[in-house]
Amino acid sequence: MSETSITASKLRVRFGRHTALNGVDFSAQAGQLTAIVGPNGSGKTTLLRALTGDVAHSGKVWINGRETASLRPVELARLRAVLPQSGSVAFPFTVLELVRLGLTAGLATACPQAQATLPQAALARVGLAGFESRLVQDLSGGERQRVHLARVLVQIWEPVLEGAPRWLFLDEPVSALDIGHQLIVMQLAHDYAQAGGGVVAVMHDLNLTAMFADHVTLLGAGQVRASGAPQEVLTDRDLSACYGCALRTNTPPPFGGTWILPQATGQSPSQSAGLSLGQGSLS
Amino acid sequence: MALASIAPPFPSARQSGDRRARARVVRIGLIVALGLSMVLGLGGGAASDTDVWGGLLTKFGLATASARDVTIIWDIRMPRVMTAALVGAALAVAGAVMQGLFRNPLADPGLVGVSAGAGLGAVAAIVLGGLLPLAVQVASGAYLVPFSAFLGGWASTLVLYRIATRGGRTSVATMLLAGIALGALTGAITGIIVYKADDSQLRDLTFWGMGSVAGATWAKLWAAAPLILASLFVAPFLARALDALALGEAVASHMGIDTQMMKRVAILSVAGSVGACVAITGGIGFVGIVVPHLLRLVQGPEHRNLLPNAALLGAVVLLLADMVSRVVVAPAELPIGIVTAILGGPVFMWILLKNRSLSDV
Numbered sequence: 001m002s003e004t005s006i007t008a009s010k011l012r013v014r015f016g017r018h019t020a021l022n023g024v025d026f027s028a029q030a031g032q033l034t035a036i037v038g039p040n041g042s043g044k045t046t047l048l049r050a051l052t053g054d055v056a057h058s059g060k061v062w063i064n065g066r067e068t069a070s071l072r073p074v075e076l077a078r079l080r081a082v083l084p085q086s087g088s089v090a091f092p093f094t095v096l097e098l099v100r101l102g103l104t105a106g107l108a109t110a111c112p113q114a115q116a117t118l119p120q121a122a123l124a125r126v127g128l129a130g131f132e133s134r135l136v137q138d139l140s141g142g143e144r145q146r147v148h149l150a151r152v153l154v155q156i157w158e159p160v161l162e163g164a165p166r167w168l169f170l171d172e173p174v175s176a177l178d179i180g181h182q183l184i185v186m187q188l189a190h191d192y193a194q195a196g197g198g199v200v201a202v203m204h205d206l207n208l209t210a211m212f213a214d215h216v217t218l219l220g221a222g223q224v225r226a227s228g229a230p231q232e233v234l235t236d237r238d239l240s241a242c243y244g245c246a247l248r249t250n251t252p253p254p255f256g257g258t259w260i261l262p263q264a265t266g267q268s269p270s271q272s273a274g275l276s277l278g279q280g281s282l283s
Numbered sequence: 284m285a286l287a288s289i290a291p292p293f294p295s296a297r298q299s300g301d302r303r304a305r306a307r308v309v310r311i312g313l314i315v316a317l318g319l320s321m322v323l324g325l326g327g328g329a330a331s332d333t334d335v336w337g338g339l340l341t342k343f344g345l346a347t348a349s350a351r352d353v354t355i356i357w358d359i360r361m362p363r364v365m366t367a368a369l370v371g372a373a374l375a376v377a378g379a380v381m382q383g384l385f386r387n388p389l390a391d392p393g394l395v396g397v398s399a400g401a402g403l404g405a406v407a408a409i410v411l412g413g414l415l416p417l418a419v420q421v422a423s424g425a426y427l428v429p430f431s432a433f434l435g436g437w438a439s440t441l442v443l444y445r446i447a448t449r450g451g452r453t454s455v456a457t458m459l460l461a462g463i464a465l466g467a468l469t470g471a472i473t474g475i476i477v478y479k480a481d482d483s484q485l486r487d488l489t490f491w492g493m494g495s496v497a498g499a500t501w502a503k504l505w506a507a508a509p510l511i512l513a514s515l516f517v518a519p520f521l522a523r524a525l526d527a528l529a530l531g532e533a534v535a536s537h538m539g540i541d542t543q544m545m546k547r548v549a550i551l552s553v554a555g556s557v558g559a560c561v562a563i564t565g566g567i568g569f570v571g572i573v574v575p576h577l578l579r580l581v582q583g584p585e586h587r588n589l590l591p592n593a594a595l596l597g598a599v600v601l602l603l604a605d606m607v608s609r610v611v612v613a614p615a616e617l618p619i620g621i622v623t624a625i626l627g628g629p630v631f632m633w634i635l636l637k638n639r640s641l642s643d644v
Contacts, residue, residue: 054533077539090386090529091584094302104527105539133301155538 003065004030004165006200011050011059013043013222020046021057022222028215030165030198033190035209035230037202038219039243044202045085047219048171051200052082064164077105080167081155083148085175085202089136095147096132099123102154109158118157122150127184141176149173149185159197168192170201174208186212206247210234210258218242234258306588309581313595317368320602324364325356358501366499366507367605367619368598370564373511373556375597376518378571379589383525384549385455388579392557392571396443396462397436399469401561402492404435406473409487410480428491429503429562436558439465444550453546455532494565494620496605507559514556515594521549522586529584567620569627570597576634 006028013021021043028034036044049055053068053076061068063079071079081102089098099119102108108118123129126146131139136147149170156166170189174182182205190212193199203209209216209230216233218226220242226233231251239247239260246263325335337348338356377392384390392398408431415427443465447458477488524545527535536542560567574597575589582588601619604626608617 052537073536073541074539077537080537082534082537084531084534087530087534090383091388091579093529093584097302097583097585098530101527101530101538104523 002029004198005062005064006051006167006198007062008051009059011047011057011061013046013050013055013057020222021050023059024050024219024222024224026051026217026224026227028198028200030167031193031196032214033193033199033201033212034215034217035201035203035213036217036219037204037206037209038225042219042242043222044219045171046222047217048169048200048202052080052169054082063167074105077155078107078161078166079156079164080169081152082169083152083171083173085171086145087148092135092137094132095123095128095134095136095139096120098136098147099151099154102151105155107161108154108156110161118154119150122153122157123147125153125188126150127181142178142181145173145176146181146185149188153188156197159192159195165196165198167198167200170199172202172204175204182208206234206239206260207258210260231258234260302583302585303588306582306585306592309578310588310592310595313592313599316599317595317602320599320606321364321368324367324602324606325360362501362504363496363499363605364602366504366563367496367601369504369508369511370496370560370567371570371597371599371601372515372594373560373597374567374570375574375593375600376515376590377553377557379575379586379593380518380521380525380549380553381571382575383521383528383586384546385459386529386531388576389572392553396439396465397554397557398561398566399462399466400439401432401436401558402566403439403469403473403476405429405432405491405561405565406476406488407431407435409491410476410484426503426506429506433558433562435469436561437554439469440550440554440558444547452543453550455546458550490618491565492620493618494567494623495608495616495618496564496601497616497618499563503563507563510555510559514552517548517552518590518594519587521545522590525549525586526584565618565620567601567623569623569631570600573627573630573634574600576631580634 006026008024008026011021011024011026012019024043024047026047036047038044046055050057050059051061053061063071063076068076093101096119099122102122103115103118108115120129120132123131126149128143128146128150131143131147136144139147152168152170156168159166168189173189174185177185186208189199189201193214201213203213213230216226216228216230217224218233218238225242226235226238234249236247236249239249248261248263250259250261322335325339334348334352335356337346338352340346341348341353342357374392378390381392382388382390405428408428412427412431443458443461444453446461447454477485480488524535524540524542527538527540528542528545530538532542575593578589578592578596582592601623604619604622607626608619608622611617611622
């Protein structure tokens with residue numbers, strides 16, 4: 001196992017009689033933003049939760065070459081931080097108090113003196129400077145999501161510590177954000193990876209994925225349908241089959257980026273979905 | 284809620300620090316209040332003719348008060364005051380810990396099943412104690428009821444813990460639900476025993492249920508103090524974990540908290556200290572809920588400040604309640620559990636009415 005990667009082999013997760021993940025192999029490299037995409041119920045979040053050890057699973061997960069099951073919570077917390085999809089806070093914490101909780105595991109930076117100022121720096125990074133004394137419960141959904149992102153950032157502030165990359169796991173980090181903050185947060189994740197850390201993000205927005213991801217894993221029905229560089233994975237055929245609707249990938253010359261556009265088929269969404277799902281079984 | 288309306292729309296970055304500063308001020312105030320209420324408690328009411336300072340200092344050879352005064356201060360009032368302070372601190376801290384653990388500001392130390400089990404133990408000792416061999420009765424003397432209450436409290440907590448733990452993980456929600464079931468069961472058994480009780484036993488049962496520090500002695504206090512002090516000592520080490528737990532168990536574990544270990548320590552220390560409290564004073568309600576609640580309103584929910592201040596305020600509250608209980612129907616005494624319920628019930632309702640959002644979080 002590489003010392004700078006997250007690797008998982010043969011992950012299998014069952015919820016009762018339903019198999020949510022069916023023998024998934026996964027890997028993500030430090031220095032890259034790895035996106036996990038796929039339709040609702042394809043197992044994206046379950047894969048992330050299996051990687052972070054939040055759901056009972058068979059198969060093994062390694063982080064920087066060490067099996068996660070053999071690490072204590074505090075050791076894991078110094079290697080990786082996890083941003084959940086949504087979270088409730090049981091008591092009326094202020095924004096600053098909540099972000100400070102990110103320092104619980106210690107070792108956010110190599111320099112202990114810098115720790116005290118990290119929460120403020122992280123809040124500024126997610127566009128929430130000046131929110132320190134607001135109560136978290138009074139914030140909007142998007143603001144709350146960014147407060148939690150700041151808390152997660154504080155936990156592993158330096159992307160590389162003592163030569164080992166650290167990992168950000170983000171579950172739909174931009175789902176509640178407006179377009180401006182979507183870009184800020186994606187850029188932040190991208191920068192974290194550029195600085196030598198690793199980022200694994202569950203993404204719904206294919207265009208943001210195309211714009212920022214270095215590596216994409218496409219899931220469908222609990223299995224990996226495709227995995228590789230964005231231009232290899234985000235293809236008309238695979239996307240349309242996986243998502244059950246007609247999707248067209250465009251690469252307009254002036255920008256060179258990739259856009260994914262849905263194609264109107266003249267049918268109602270349900271008909272269209274039903275039709276495409278019928279064709280959509282990839283093998 | 285109140286704190287939100289205090290916070291300006293674009294506040295300075297200092298308010299969170301202000302809460303910590305406020306917690307320090309509160310702590311100093313509470314330490315002073317604790318000292319005052321202990322002295323007042325030793326005074327035994329305004330009409331007392333006992334020389335408090337003389338009685339206190341004579342013990343160290345620094346004054347010459349009458350032997351009667353020394354006895355009253357050191358053998359009657361001192362254990363009583365110490366018991367009230369210690370039990371108040373323990374109940375308030377146990378409440379704060381349980382609320383953090385169950386992620387609910389309305390949780391009560393009794394949730395771990397300790398009260399129900401202790402109640403059953405006490406009732407069994409009062410009613411069925413006479414069935415024990417005479418030698419055991421004589422040997423156990425006044426300790427039979429507290430000891431049996433303590434055993435009952437611990438036993439029911441251990442049962443709950445076993446039920447809620449599967450595959451090395453303790454489900455707090457299962458524990459809560461199992462606690463309701465176990466409470467009903469122990470309640471029913473208690474009912475059966477009470478049904479069998481005679482009139483004088485019924486009287487004992489009723490007074491035990493109301494809670495009282497009137498019967499406090501040094502011997503009882505020494506028996507209970509180690510468990511209570513142990514839980515007070517452990518609590519600060521749980522502070523960071525309880526803060527993290529406010530975001531949920533999974534998030535806390537991502538932040539490096541060994542949640543399973545933390546739950547075990549919290550549950551067992553609370554069961555131990557509340558069991559010891561119930562054993563020596565009977566059932567005293569509301570301290571565990573109202574004290575942490577009031578402090579959160581004033582200084583925020585960070586446990587590193589909440590836990591020590593809860594210990595201080597809990598001690599002050601129970602000392603004052605004990606004074607009220609001695610004064611209002613003097614020369615008789617009201618059981619202290621009645622006083623805390625009369626004061627705590629309306630305060631609690633007022634908090635709920637004023638902060639409806641609290642019960643929604």
